[in-house]
Amino acid sequence: MGDRVKVPGAFLRRSPLLRCLAIYGDMPGRFLLTATLLAGVNIALVGQQVLVGHAVQEAQHGKLVRIGPDGLLDYDRAWFWVALLLALSLARAAVQYGAGLLSLSIGQRLLTILRERILVQIQRLDLAYHWRHGVGEMVTRMTRDADKVRDALINFWRQIFETGLIIAISLGLLWVYSPWLALTPALLLLAGIAMLWSEADALVALDRRIGDAYDAVTQDLSEGINGVRVIKAFSLGEARTARFQRHVDLFRAEARAAIRHASRRVPLPQTIIALSHAWVLGFGAWMVAHGTLGLGALVAAMLVVNMLVLRIEGIGRLLQVIADARASAARIWEVLDAEPVIQSGGKALPAGAIGFRLSHVSASPLGDGAAVLRDLHLEVRPGEVVALVGATGSGKSMLTSLLPRLVEADEGRVELGSQAQGWQDVREGDLRELRRRVHVLPQESFLFSDTLAANLRLCAPDATDAQLHEALDKAAAGELLSRLGDGLETRVGDRGATLSGGQRQRVCLARALLADADILVLDDATSALDARTERRAIDNIRGLRNGRARPLTMLIVASRLSTALAADRVALLSGGRIVAEGTHQQLASDNAAYRALMGL
Numbered sequence: 001m002g003d004r005v006k007v008p009g010a011f012l013r014r015s016p017l018l019r020c021l022a023i024y025g026d027m028p029g030r031f032l033l034t035a036t037l038l039a040g041v042n043i044a045l046v047g048q049q050v051l052v053g054h055a056v057q058e059a060q061h062g063k064l065v066r067i068g069p070d071g072l073l074d075y076d077r078a079w080f081w082v083a084l085l086l087a088l089s090l091a092r093a094a095v096q097y098g099a100g101l102l103s104l105s106i107g108q109r110l111l112t113i114l115r116e117r118i119l120v121q122i123q124r125l126d127l128a129y130h131w132r133h134g135v136g137e138m139v140t141r142m143t144r145d146a147d148k149v150r151d152a153l154i155n156f157w158r159q160i161f162e163t164g165l166i167i168a169i170s171l172g173l174l175w176v177y178s179p180w181l182a183l184t185p186a187l188l189l190l191a192g193i194a195m196l197w198s199e200a201d202a203l204v205a206l207d208r209r210i211g212d213a214y215d216a217v218t219q220d221l222s223e224g225i226n227g228v229r230v231i232k233a234f235s236l237g238e239a240r241t242a243r244f245q246r247h248v249d250l251f252r253a254e255a256r257a258a259i260r261h262a263s264r265r266v267p268l269p270q271t272i273i274a275l276s277h278a279w280v281l282g283f284g285a286w287m288v289a290h291g292t293l294g295l296g297a298l299v300a301a302m303l304v305v306n307m308l309v310l311r312i313e314g315i316g317r318l319l320q321v322i323a324d325a326r327a328s329a330a331r332i333w334e335v336l337d338a339e340p341v342i343q344s345g346g347k348a349l350p351a352g353a354i355g356f357r358l359s360h361v362s363a364s365p366l367g368d369g370a371a372v373l374r375d376l377h378l379e380v381r382p383g384e385v386v387a388l389v390g391a392t393g394s395g396k397s398m399l400t401s402l403l404p405r406l407v408e409a410d411e412g413r414v415e416l417g418s419q420a421q422g423w424q425d426v427r428e429g430d431l432r433e434l435r436r437r438v439h440v441l442p443q444e445s446f447l448f449s450d451t452l453a454a455n456l457r458l459c460a461p462d463a464t465d466a467q468l469h470e471a472l473d474k475a476a477a478g479e480l481l482s483r484l485g486d487g488l489e490t491r492v493g494d495r496g497a498t499l500s501g502g503q504r505q506r507v508c509l510a511r512a513l514l515a516d517a518d519i520l521v522l523d524d525a526t527s528a529l530d531a532r533t534e535r536r537a538i539d540n541i542r543g544l545r546n547g548r549a550r551p552l553t554m555l556i557v558a559s560r561l562s563t564a565l566a567a568d569r570v571a572l573l574s575g576g577r578i579v580a581e582g583t584h585q586q587l588a589s590d591n592a593a594y595r596a597l598m599g600l
Helices: 016-026 028-060 076-124 127-132 135-177 179-198 200-226 228-233 237-265 267-289 295-336 396-402 431-437 452-456 465-474 501-514 531-546 561-565 584-590 592-598
Strands: 355-363 373-380 385-390 411-418 422-425 438-441 519-523 553-557 569-574 577-582
Touching (some): 016 028, 016 135, 016 295, 028 135, 076 295, 135 179, 135 295, 200 228, 228 237, 267 295, 355 553, 373 396, 373 577, 385 396, 385 592, 431 438, 452 501, 465 501, 465 531, 501 519, 501 531, 531 561, 569 592, 577 592, 584 592
Parallel strands (some): 438 519, 519 553
Antiparallel strands (some): 355 411, 411 422
16 A cells, blocks of 8 residues: 555554554644644743742732822732733633644544545455455444544644643743752652553553444444345344344443443542642742742742643543554554455556466465365356356355456466467456456446446446447346436435346446456346346347457356356356366256256
């Protein structure tokens, strides 16, 4: 992934949250401007407390309000301090407002970058990865986990940066008044922060469990929405609701466990930090009594230490947020660091008409050695139409996925080309070109929630309306437009919900034809069509094949006799191998397994 975060060392690789923080390097100007504004705000805040102390000091010595020569009270000095403090407060508020807006802006930009990179990575990863991880898990990492990382990082760098300034300035000011005023609060702060930090790993583990429970909730919700027709058809509403409730209850239990842990462990270190108040007040009062510290200085010291303690107590809450975000960041980087098994080659594919050949191929869906295909051999010549038949679960879909490298063969070679121009292993070819020239149309007809025209143009963005009409006609879907009120601009709904199963399959077939591939694989992609419509579509594709400069090679996964009859040749898949090949008439005459499979 070309736009990945550059990791400067092994330390950052072990720190997922810091790796996310490094994304701010993509916006250095805004980040530095925000940091500068926040530094000004916090310096002004400490300065404001010091000025209050000076005003109190002047009041103690009778300089704030004086009696004039005429016997009247002179408030000029008091109004000076009021005007100065008010002006400083207004200026600080204006700068803080701007810094807050900039902080939110770069936080949203960070969230956008994270989600874009997750989405790009999800598209890069092979199908086996997606089979191992559910939709709910991917959605959770892009939404909940990304949001938690964004919130933590905004608070992290702002509060760590701001609190660091406050600590340095405040302790420095207390040191100026008296080293003992600064030393004890410093030790208490270190002890409290150390105790808070020691709880971070436990909070991370708890949040990891919360995240896993939330994955289950999201997955169940996704399945409940996508499978609503099945749920209604079989009256599964109560059972699915009970299942969802169990997942929600588990999520709530894990969340409560994390809250209980934080409630027990966080207050003690916050109490230790708060003892700084007592020390500054007690020791400062002793110094005032002995004349080594002015009353105004004591007031300023109390205001400063109060601000310091409040900020450090905020760090306690921040550490809990960061602990949660560390688990979310780790889950995000698990996705971003995953390397796809399937890598693109560098060679161009053969330029002319191409067929394909599989030699000694073995493959397993998850790459775990549980082979579905075993020592398989099959060759399809350029321009040939071959029907692939086999019992349910025999590996037909696995075989079709090997051609565009949606999954990878564990053993053997998958090659494109011909006897005349030679064969090239698909692993050596450019992956983008391979999937452009080898188009697999699955049985599941997926349409995006957009217009009919937008769905058709996915593979041919520059196609004219006339070409869209022609592709629909070739897919035996020409009459579909007359039934749609807005024609090509009709919105088809979520996953094409406004269309029937057969209509969706024909629209997907038209989209595949617009891709102008050299090898077209129909993985039971006409199963929802009646035999007459299916035959008309296949005959139209044959006509299209004959009119092309390069002949179109087709592999059709068939489960019906009508599909097998439309092919030049039939290959029978059984036990992970091609056990018989020939025309329909030959197999019907000589192969009992084929006759049983086709119901002859």
